[in-house]
Amino acid sequence: xxxxxxxxxxxxxxxxxxxxxxxNRSRLHFIMSFTAGVLLAVCFFDILPEMFSIxxxxxxxxxxxLIALVGGFLLIHILEKSALIHHSHEDEYAxxxxxxVGLV
Numbered sequence: 001x002x003x004x005x006x007x008x009x010x011x012x013x014x015x016x017x018x019x020x021x022x023x024n025r026s027r028l029h030f031i032m033s034f035t036a037g038v039l040l041a042v043c044f045f046d047i048l049p050e051m052f053s054i055x056x057x058x059x060x061x062x063x064x065x066l067i068a069l070v071g072g073f074l075l076i077h078i079l080e081k082s083a084l085i086h087h088s089h090e091d092e093y094a095x096x097x098x099x100x101v102g103l104v
Contacts (some may be wrong), residue, residue: 045070 021031051065 040073 017035021028024031047069052062053070054060055065056060
């Protein structure tokens with residue numbers, strides 16, 4: 001029963017988010033940026049406690065894990081920024097494509 005209730009609330013939050021996105025099309029880039037930030041925060045805050053507990057159980061240094069976490073984030077960020085040459089003012093350019101985005 002708990003799974004049904006949680007899935008119902010997930011459905012409601014997704015529907016509400018879609019409704020807000022449709023109603024605010026002029027600010028959709030802000031909404032998408034916020035959503036991406038929330039997704040990254042959820043990933044980080046899900047990984048960090050598990051990382052701390054595993055390193056404490058095995059008597060390891062946490063520094064290497066944190067460096068790997070930050071390094072992975074920076075690598076993804078650099079790949080994303082290098083694939084998109086211009087990330088704003090798309091309507092000012094002539095019709096064009098971004099072939100490197102699919103490769104990354």
